[in-house]
Amino acid sequence: MIPGFDPDSFVAATLAEDLGPGGDVTSQAVIPADARFAGVMASRDAIVVAGLPLAEAFFRALDPNCTVDRLVEDGARVAPGAPLLRLSGLARALLTAERSALNTVQHLSGIATMTRAYVDVIAGTGATLLDTRKTIPGLRLLEKYATRMGGAQNHRMGLWDAAMIKDNHVAVAGSVEEAVARAVRAGIARIIVEVDRLDQIEPALAAGATHLLLDNMAPDMLREGVALIAGRVPAEASGGVRLDTIRAIAETGVTYISVGRLTQSAPAADIGLDFTPLA
DSSP states (O other): OOTTOOHHHHHHHHHHHHHTTTOOHHHHHHSOTTOEEEEEEEESSOEEOOOHHHHHHHHHHHOTTOEEEEOSOTTOEEOTTOEEEEEEEEHHHHHHHHHHHHHHHHHHHHHHHHHHHHHHHTTTSOOEEEOOSOOOTTOHHHHHHHHHHTTOBOOOSSTTSSEEEOHHHHHHHSSHHHHHHHHHHTTOSOEEEEESSGGGHHHHHHHTOSEEEEETOOHHHHHHHHHHHTTSSOEEEESSOOTTTHHHHHTTTOSEEEOTHHHHSOOOOOEEEEEEEEO
């Protein structure tokens, strides 16, 4: 489902965290071993869905013979009340897996839903929404998958796939030019340079920057920066971008807009799972 992601290990570790050394003592005490349930996972709000294959994996991990029907695909936009997944199987197993499955789908769908809201606002401007590395440790691949489901494009997946020269790197290197030059000499193909002043643009480009991040600039300043860059490299706006400001930023002509809050601040989607006993 997600390149580089091991769903079996994720499911096993998540269930182990919840089960601990004693297992689901409530279900073991209250639910007969042979009791069966049917259930429907549904959204209570309008959302963009993400994480349903993982939800299915949680249930199958504890009841390999359960029946699971995904009623929508990840990336779908659904209305309030829309059923997402239907399942039936051993009641103990389904109840034990319920919270892990819901937590995952709620979190990822929340990210996808917020992302889609930002994508919709900048539609038609030509700007592309990017995510960032502001992710929960251990969940980066999942959270960046969720932003893709919402219509964003992944930025750097980690520290390894591009250089990003920021103010602290420049402070140690002595100048923007020297910092970029060192990255060029190191043979790094993608060199992103954060600039917070217009007079840093030409030195960064002359030294070999392949992408400029215009940091915390107001729309008028962004427009000037885009004009100075003149299409030589992609221009990215970043810093303090909100849903009510992103359209004006996109209309300055920037190529990309990166938004940390997509993974840092998205509220969980309101999704429920109701079970009924089977005879």
